[in-house]
Amino acid sequence: MSELSVLDSRDLPELFAALQRHGFRVVGPTVRDGAIVYDELVSAADLPVGWSDEQEAAHYRLKRRDDDAVFAYAVGPHSWKRFLHPSSLTLWRARRTAAGVTIETPAEELPRLALFGVRSCDLHAIAVLDRVLLGGPFVDPYYAERRSRAFIVAVNCGHFSPSTCFCVSMGTGPKATFGFDLALTEVFEPGRHVFVVEVGTDEGAEVLRQVPHRAAEPWERAAADRVVETTAARMGRRLETAGLKEALYANLEHPRWDDVAQRCLTCGNCTMVCPTCFCFTVEDRTDLTGTVTERVRRLDVCFTTEFTYTAGKPLRQSARSRYRQWLTHKLGSWLDQFGVSGCVGCGRCITWCPVGIDITEEAAAIRSASELGERTR
Amino acid sequence: MAGRRRKPKLAVWKFASCDGCQLTLLDCEDELLAIAGEFEIAYFLEASRAVVAGPYDLSLVEGSITTPEEVERIREIRRQSRVLVAMGACATAGGIQALRNFADIGEFKRAVYATPEYVRTLEHSLPASAYVPVDFELPGCPPSRVQVLDLLDAFLHGRRPRIPGHSLCIDCKRQGIVCVMVAEGIPCLGPVTRTGCGALCPRYRRGCYGCFGPMETPNTESLSAWFTHRSGLAPERLMPLYRSFNAAASAFQEASARYATPDQARQATETFWARAFAKRENPDGGEQAPADDQG
Ligand code: SF4
Ligand code: SF4
Numbered sequence: 308m309s310e311l312s313v314l315d316s317r318d319l320p321e322l323f324a325a326l327q328r329h330g331f332r333v334v335g336p337t338v339r340d341g342a343i344v345y346d347e348l349v350s351a352a353d354l355p356v357g358w359s360d361e362q363e364a365a366h367y368r369l370k371r372r373d374d375d376a377v378f379a380y381a382v383g384p385h386s387w388k389r390f391l392h393p394s395s396l397t398l399w400r401a402r403r404t405a406a407g408v409t410i411e412t413p414a415e416e417l418p419r420l421a422l423f424g425v426r427s428c429d430l431h432a433i434a435v436l437d438r439v440l441l442g443g444p445f446v447d448p449y450y451a452e453r454r455s456r457a458f459i460v461a462v463n464c465g466h467f468s469p470s471t472c473f474c475v476s477m478g479t480g481p482k483a484t485f486g487f488d489l490a491l492t493e494v495f496e497p498g499r500h501v502f503v504v505e506v507g508t509d510e511g512a513e514v515l516r517q518v519p520h521r522a523a524e525p526w527e528r529a530a531a532d533r534v535v536e537t538t539a540a541r542m543g544r545r546l547e548t549a550g551l552k553e554a555l556y557a558n559l560e561h562p563r564w565d566d567v568a569q570r571c572l573t574c575g576n577c578t579m580v581c582p583t584c585f586c587f588t589v590e591d592r593t594d595l596t597g598t599v600t601e602r603v604r605r606l607d608v609c610f611t612t613e614f615t616y617t618a619g620k621p622l623r624q625s626a627r628s629r630y631r632q633w634l635t636h637k638l639g640s641w642l643d644q645f646g647v648s649g650c651v652g653c654g655r656c657i658t659w660c661p662v663g664i665d666i667t668e669e670a671a672a673i674r675s676a677s678e679l680g681e682r683t684r
Numbered sequence: 685m686a687g688r689r690r691k692p693k694l695a696v697w698k699f700a701s702c703d704g705c706q707l708t709l710l711d712c713e714d715e716l717l718a719i720a721g722e723f724e725i726a727y728f729l730e731a732s733r734a735v736v737a738g739p740y741d742l743s744l745v746e747g748s749i750t751t752p753e754e755v756e757r758i759r760e761i762r763r764q765s766r767v768l769v770a771m772g773a774c775a776t777a778g779g780i781q782a783l784r785n786f787a788d789i790g791e792f793k794r795a796v797y798a799t800p801e802y803v804r805t806l807e808h809s810l811p812a813s814a815y816v817p818v819d820f821e822l823p824g825c826p827p828s829r830v831q832v833l834d835l836l837d838a839f840l841h842g843r844r845p846r847i848p849g850h851s852l853c854i855d856c857k858r859q860g861i862v863c864v865m866v867a868e869g870i871p872c873l874g875p876v877t878r879t880g881c882g883a884l885c886p887r888y889r890r891g892c893y894g895c896f897g898p899m900e901t902p903n904t905e906s907l908s909a910w911f912t913h914r915s916g917l918a919p920e921r922l923m924p925l926y927r928s929f930n931a932a933a934s935a936f937q938e939a940s941a942r943y944a945t946p947d948q949a950r951q952a953t954e955t956f957w958a959r960a961f962a963k964r965e966n967p968d969g970g971e972q973a974p975a976d977d978q979g
């Protein structure tokens with residue numbers, strides 16, 4: 308284990324100040340409209356200090372705590388894709404002038420972002436996006452630019468959502484093991500409130516140097532370990548992934564797809580909140596006079612009919628075929644395409660589906676049917 | 685555009701309506717000059733008394749068809765128009781006045797007018813498409829400025845208008861709005877409603893009222909069952925939920941018929957809940973979704 312340091316909770320504002328001095332715009336958790344969302348943070352005072360959440364399928368409630376815990380919540384409605392793979396992006400603008408057509412690319416200088424409070428599942432989600440958007444023959448320059456300039460402050464999970472989180476079974480948490488500049492573990496015990504800090508990169512070390520800190524005592528290391536061990540041990544929900552892809556492929560006509568299609572609203576919330584769903588569409592926006600055209604990229608999801616509109620009609624018309632596309636892509640064909648699962652077990656799709664459709668439950672139902680089939684065969 | 689010989693003639697027509705759609709067009713303040721520059725405004729009484737005779741290249745129709753005279757007038761407008769676009773909930777679905785379709789028009793007449801015999805009106809308030817072929821429909825009560833402009837723009841440049849049919853939820857999420865249904869337990873029609881308004885109500889922490897009518901593949905049965913079984917909505921409140929500006933849009937009409945009386949509403953949602961939600965097996969013994977008690 309690498310060098311661990313300790314940052315007193317009173318010095319958290321110093322970490323903010325150090326990041327800002329380095330030129331970062333800090334984005335991270337804050338309370339807004341009844342949830343802990345990710346937004347720009349002006350100072351440490353914007354953090355959800357003393358707030359927690361309660362999550363179930365289709366249910367999220369903010370909860371007040373009677374202490375000053377900073378990271379006592381599970382992942383909320385937003386993910387970091389909001390900043391790294393924005394929902395709307397103007398790619399270029401064409402202008403017709405007397406001299407011909409000129410193309411302008413928006414020249415705004417992107418701020419360097421410090422992503423503050425990234426959970427382990429979300430580090431994995433960012434790694435998935437890296438594979439998808441940077442790893443293939445076509446590198447997405449918009450993502451690359453944002454991603455390469457981002458600084459990541461990870462947080463090991465002391466608080467999680469028992470009925471929606473399932474990172475342990477996905478091998479994606481609760482401890483941040485890679486992909487961060489700094490990783491914090493909040494150790495909150497009566498009379499003591501500190502952050503045990505692990506440095507992941509040179510730039511992380513440089514930022515930490517500007518913040519009051521000291522070497523971690525053995526008890527603090529042990530306490531930090533206990534935080535993630537307790538979370539891992541208490542996580543009840545799981546998704547059995549061994550052989551799942553094969554089970555899904557073998558059951559494309561399973562009646563369970565009809566069953567879930569009765570409930571599914573094809574509203575697209577699950578894909579929109581998923582930290583790894585990357586699909587987008589590209590639109591050209593003209594102006595009335597025909598002198599300016601903008602090419603805009605917008606996040607899109609496989610639950611719309613437009614998504615598969617080909618030669619006069621959508622290919623995936625039924626809710627059944629659209630839900631099946633989503634689930635089999637996340638848990639099956641993603642592996643064929645990108646070598647990893649498209650699901651990192653964050654549970655967002657479970658919480659934010661308005662009718663509580665649960666990806667782990669649906670996958671398990673298909674799988675158990677498949678195993679039943681094998682046994683009786 | 686180069687090569688265009690004359691400006692296309694634009695006409696804006698009013699039927700049974702509140703003028704809100706036409707106001708949306710007038711509300712395009714920054715673009716009005718461009719509109720007047722690109723189109724010959726041939727008929728738009730709300731903006732100008734000057735009237736140019738037909739035929740027209742593009743007719744925007746506001747309002748529903750509610751009288752025998754209006755039936756004749758919409759037919760004549762169709763004859764005079766190269767492209768006819770129905771604009772707004774009235775012209776595309778009959779509007780709020782289509783509530784009459786669910787009742788006895790004679791009774792209304794007797795209740796409201798001293799001399800009901802003088803009133804000559806049709807039994808139903810119907811969209812333009814009930815009487816004439818319509819080339820395109822712009823949803824919304826009122827339609828969105830952005831979509832009205834996109835339609836004009838698309839017409840000028842010969843492309844398909846970009847008026848998506850998907851749920852409102854997708855635009856809620858694009859904007860990073862926290863879902864009022866999940867985070868506050870407020871029944872929201874967004875999942876079955878077509879996008880277009882920019883998620884106005886959820887942005888102000890209210891449930892969607894369905895102003896833009898049904899989305900492309902609305903599942904009102906599932907959402908309604910969730911409302912009554914998890915969001916704490918009384919079954920008798922389902923019918924009025926679907927019976928507003930787009931009451932006569934077919935998916936909402938079907939839904940309100942399904943929940944027409946409190947008894948029917950209770951039975952229909954209970955049957956659906958039992959079939960689709962309650963009976964699903966739970967293979968790994970995980971917990972079921974709890975009651976969402978915040979109503
Ligand atoms: S599929 Fe669901 S649980 Fe998995 S990463 Fe996406 S939102 Fe999270
Ligand atoms: S599940 Fe759907 S939205 Fe997500 S990446 Fe796959 S196709 Fe795209």
Ligand code: SF4
Nearest residue numbers: 571572574575577660
């Ligand atoms: S699974 Fe849930 S969130 Fe996803 S499209 Fe269906 S109803 Fe919407």
Ligand code: SF4
Nearest residue numbers: 853856863864872874
């Ligand atoms: S607030 Fe309404 S429209 Fe927005 S995501 Fe939630 S259910 Fe959908």
